[in-house]
Amino acid sequence: MRVSTVVRAAFVAVTATTAAASGADIVSALDNVDSATQKLQNIVNGWSGGLLGSLPILPQSARVLSAINDGTDTANDSDPLTQDEALGIATAVTTLSTTVNSTMTALINRHDDFEHLLLAPVVLIDLKLQKKASDDMSAAIIAKVPAALQGIASNLAAPIGASFDQAIEAFSLSNGI
Secondary structure (H helix, E strand, O other), rough: HHHHHHHHHHHHHHHHHHOOOOOHHHHHHHHHHHHHHHHHHHHHHHHOOHHHHOOOHHHHHHHHHHHHHHHHHHHEEEEOOOHHHHHHHHHHHHHHHHHHHHHHHHHHHHHHHHHHOOOOOHHHHHHHHHHHHHEEEEEEHHOOOOOOHHHHHHHHHHHHHHHHHHHHHHOHHHHHO
């Protein structure tokens, strides 16, 4: 009798924590990516160009990647979105797109500093990892959007990929790499 009570309680505890994510959860995940990306941009913009000043950049870049991966998990765990939820996500994607663009521009503007410190290849690797993760997150979100809105969702996410592509191209030219 006690064993069945424990098993039942464990089952209830496990199933209670596996509720599907919602549109609000995806917006929150996008906001987390945006916040981490803004912090990265602020660090890059405030960097003096010296080696010691570069130390906070890579950990913050890793936080961006982690936030993107968490967002992908949230989107994958989500039920299909309603039209209203999809429209709410559109605003968060547009905001994130602007932040990503300005962050990639900040990185490109500091390319020579990264190259001087021989950090450009490391930045390139980070950018490629973030681009792949971002593509995965976009695909996971778009898959949850109603079919009639998936084309629009794809178009809203496209500038994020384009911004990454520009930065990857800039850092791919470092020292003939």
